[in-house]
Amino acid sequence: MAVTIKDVARLAGVSASSVCRTLADPGAVLPGTREQVEKAVRELGYYPNRAARGLSTGRTGNLGVVLPDLANPFFASVVKAAQTQARRLDYAVFLSDIDEDPAVETLLIRALAKQVDGFLLCSPRSSDDELRAFAGHTPIVLLNRRIGPFPSVTVDAADGMRQALTHLHALGHRRVAYVAGPRSSWSNRERLRGLRAVAGTLGVDLVEVGNVPPTVEGGVSIADVVLASTVTAVLAYNDLTALGLLNRFHARSVAVPGDISVIGFDGILLSALVSPALTTIAVEMDRIGRVGVDLLLETMTDPGRTPIRRVLPAQLIVRASTGPARPS
Amino acid sequence: MAVTIKDVARLAGVSASSVCRTLADPGAVLPGTREQVEKAVRELGYYPNRAARGLSTGRTGNLGVVLPDLANPFFASVVKAAQTQARRLDYAVFLSDIDEDPAVETLLIRALAKQVDGFLLCSPRSSDDELRAFAGHTPIVLLNRRIGPFPSVTVDAADGMRQALTHLHALGHRRVAYVAGPRSSWSNRERLRGLRAVAGTLGVDLVEVGNVPPTVEGGVSIADVVLASTVTAVLAYNDLTALGLLNRFHARSVAVPGDISVIGFDGILLSALVSPALTTIAVEMDRIGRVGVDLLLETMTDPGRTPIRRVLPAQLIVRASTGPARPS
DNA sequence: CAATCTCCTGGAAACGGTTCCAGACTGACC
DNA sequence: GGTCAGTCTGGAACCGTTTCCAGGAGATTG
Numbered sequence: 001m002a003v004t005i006k007d008v009a010r011l012a013g014v015s016a017s018s019v020c021r022t023l024a025d026p027g028a029v030l031p032g033t034r035e036q037v038e039k040a041v042r043e044l045g046y047y048p049n050r051a052a053r054g055l056s057t058g059r060t061g062n063l064g065v066v067l068p069d070l071a072n073p074f075f076a077s078v079v080k081a082a083q084t085q086a087r088r089l090d091y092a093v094f095l096s097d098i099d100e101d102p103a104v105e106t107l108l109i110r111a112l113a114k115q116v117d118g119f120l121l122c123s124p125r126s127s128d129d130e131l132r133a134f135a136g137h138t139p140i141v142l143l144n145r146r147i148g149p150f151p152s153v154t155v156d157a158a159d160g161m162r163q164a165l166t167h168l169h170a171l172g173h174r175r176v177a178y179v180a181g182p183r184s185s186w187s188n189r190e191r192l193r194g195l196r197a198v199a200g201t202l203g204v205d206l207v208e209v210g211n212v213p214p215t216v217e218g219g220v221s222i223a224d225v226v227l228a229s230t231v232t233a234v235l236a237y238n239d240l241t242a243l244g245l246l247n248r249f250h251a252r253s254v255a256v257p258g259d260i261s262v263i264g265f266d267g268i269l270l271s272a273l274v275s276p277a278l279t280t281i282a283v284e285m286d287r288i289g290r291v292g293v294d295l296l297l298e299t300m301t302d303p304g305r306t307p308i309r310r311v312l313p314a315q316l317i318v319r320a321s322t323g324p325a326r327p328s
Numbered sequence: 329m330a331v332t333i334k335d336v337a338r339l340a341g342v343s344a345s346s347v348c349r350t351l352a353d354p355g356a357v358l359p360g361t362r363e364q365v366e367k368a369v370r371e372l373g374y375y376p377n378r379a380a381r382g383l384s385t386g387r388t389g390n391l392g393v394v395l396p397d398l399a400n401p402f403f404a405s406v407v408k409a410a411q412t413q414a415r416r417l418d419y420a421v422f423l424s425d426i427d428e429d430p431a432v433e434t435l436l437i438r439a440l441a442k443q444v445d446g447f448l449l450c451s452p453r454s455s456d457d458e459l460r461a462f463a464g465h466t467p468i469v470l471l472n473r474r475i476g477p478f479p480s481v482t483v484d485a486a487d488g489m490r491q492a493l494t495h496l497h498a499l500g501h502r503r504v505a506y507v508a509g510p511r512s513s514w515s516n517r518e519r520l521r522g523l524r525a526v527a528g529t530l531g532v533d534l535v536e537v538g539n540v541p542p543t544v545e546g547g548v549s550i551a552d553v554v555l556a557s558t559v560t561a562v563l564a565y566n567d568l569t570a571l572g573l574l575n576r577f578h579a580r581s582v583a584v585p586g587d588i589s590v591i592g593f594d595g596i597l598l599s600a601l602v603s604p605a606l607t608t609i610a611v612e613m614d615r616i617g618r619v620g621v622d623l624l625l626e627t628m629t630d631p632g633r634t635p636i637r638r639v640l641p642a643q644l645i646v647r648a649s650t651g652p653a654r655p656s
Numbered sequence: 657c658a659a660t661c662t663c664c665t666g667g668a669a670a671c672g673g674t675t676c677c678a679g680a681c682t683g684a685c686c
Numbered sequence: 687g688g689t690c691a692g693t694c695t696g697g698a699a700c701c702g703t704t705t706c707c708a709g710g711a712g713a714t715t716g
Contacts, residue, residue, distance in 0.1 A: 016667095033664085033665085057671085
């Protein structure tokens with residue numbers, strides 16, 4: 001059926017070992033042999049079976065990427081960048097969307113473990129112990145989560161929140177809501193932690209509402225609660241949630257930023273396109289994916305090294321959804 | 329290192345064959361044996377190596393999904409649905425984003441071919457001949473492209489365009505622009521074809537501009553050309569392009585739909601969130617992915633059968649970006 | 657010219673499974 | 687009790703590739 005190394009060997013009149021050697025290191029073989037082999041490879045359109053190679057070498061050439069929701073542009077951008085970087089380094093990518101379900105996450109990681117050389121776990125929802133168990137078998141790099149012994153790529157959410165709340169404070173806001181994302185999300189806890197700290201420093205009243213799913217629907221569903229909380233500004237867990245808020249506010253004829261200011265998180269493309277354009281705390285999504293792959297490959301080649309924990313900057317982008325506080 | 333079938337066999341005190349049998353068909357083995365094996369499996373946390381299994385059985389349990397751009401929410405939704413359906417049927421998914429580059433597409437398909445049981449090609453940019461060559465080795469299903477001998481899932485773009493142009497015609501529009509997407513895109517040609525046909529019937533002047541990349545930037549870049557063409561309405565290749573148009577129109581203080589009406593294609597989530605909310609020709613993105621996987625599995629189990637070509641409906645969703653034609 | 661060394665090659669084993677085949681054991685039937 | 691069918695088991699071969707090892711050929715040296 002498919003053309004194998006033996007077919008090439010037969011056509012070239014050499015052994016399978018020689019074909020293999022030619023492909024791995026053309027210099028290790030006589031020029032005549034190499035020529036024969038290369039000719040046969042071309043003629044048959046031979047391409048090595050990487051799964052079989054993986055069996056021999058213990059190196060599959062595959063990476064696993066696990067994420068909560070591909071419909072979230074944040075993750076789509078991250079995985080796109082990761083995939084591109086992986087391809088550049090000659091790795092293929094197994095993708096798993098777990099639909100925000102931690103149980104699926106565990107199962108999938110186990111099922112895929114033998115087929116990949118390492119995992120990129122985006123915002124993993126599993127417990128620390130489960131992660132430790134995975135890491136025992138396969139190298140992992142965490143994106144958007146930072147715990148003990150794992151290499152990770154995260155965002156300086158506290159600093160982002162500082163920029164955002166400072167911005168709101170300067171506009172006169174003194175009572176601000178935070179719409180919390182999934183309880184099991186490390187980023188959510190981290191954002192909230194940063195926010196609490198700076199709220200204390202600035203003397204801003206922080207009202208926490210939620211938790212909601214990190215989607216537009218989540219934002220829509222909590223918008224009325226936000227309005228009822230008599231705040232003059234609201235920070236959302238992420239841009240999708242913020243867009244949901246904007247949408248519901250618009251439907252209820254609540255002016256943004258006239259009646260209430262809104263700030264998102266992530267800096268997805270859409271945030272610039274809605275009107276009013278969303279003020280947001282932007283992160284470099286591409287870079288998260290790219291750096292994640294780089295870190296994973298380093299971890300794979302040298303599993304003993306001290307895990308690197310990269311923290312990328314967050315940057316407030318002020319657009320049209322924030323303005324002076326409505327006098328109360 | 330990793331736990332293999334032999335470890336299980338040793339612990340259970342049986343042969344590897346028996347372990348294999350127990351796992352494949354528990355009824356084929358004595359209850360005592362089964363118990364021992366199952367106990368050992370649990371104890372060791374054994375999970376079969378699917379790549380190794382693939383070598384023996386010729387069935388890898390993997391599907392390849394190839395798409396032009398994951399940052400486009402249309403493809404993200406399609407692949408999310410495909411991945412979910414694949415997982416339900418116990419397949420894992422190899423993902424490849426080719427960044428709109430046909431050369432990458434060819435290379436990737438070849439490289440992955442031995443590792444997957446079939447390919448789902450989303451809006452493939454390769455030539456018909458290349459596709460035929462791929463299909464000789466591995467089953468493929470085309471999404472968003474319909475040619476000769478391949479199973480495919482497409483959208484009734486002509487009918488969508490009919491609905492859209494009828495809508496515009498009823499609003500008094502007589503001169504309408506179409507912003508063309510990538511030249512190599514079958515959907516683009518198909519949409520244009522449908523549009524031309526119905527424009528002829530309705531007596532609407534069709535102005536074709538582009539081609540542009542199917543992105544927001546593409547829309548932004550062509551917006552001024554659209555304005556200069558003195559049309560009262562514009563249909564974009566897809567929603568992203570339409571959003572780009574809206575964005576640029578807004579920046580130039582061109583009123584939508586007061587000065588010009590805008591219609592998109594795909595029905596991505598964002599189209600409902602911008603303001604004015606985008607009138608669009610919506611397709612069932614989830615269903616494309618799901619049906620694509622189903623078709624692929626059917627093709628894999630019965631390669632000889634007549635290829636099924638599913639055409640899904642398109643549905644005009646009228647929102648706020650279309651209105652009566654400005655009298656000229 | 658023989659001995660050594662280098663370079664290249666083919667054969668064989670291994671990776672982790674699956675599956676075919678032959679043999680051992682059980683129970684039933686005559 | 688012997689035969690036979692049927693059930694269950696372990697051994698071996700195989701999937702496609704890599705890698706180790708031994709050996710052969712040619713070149714180099716004494």
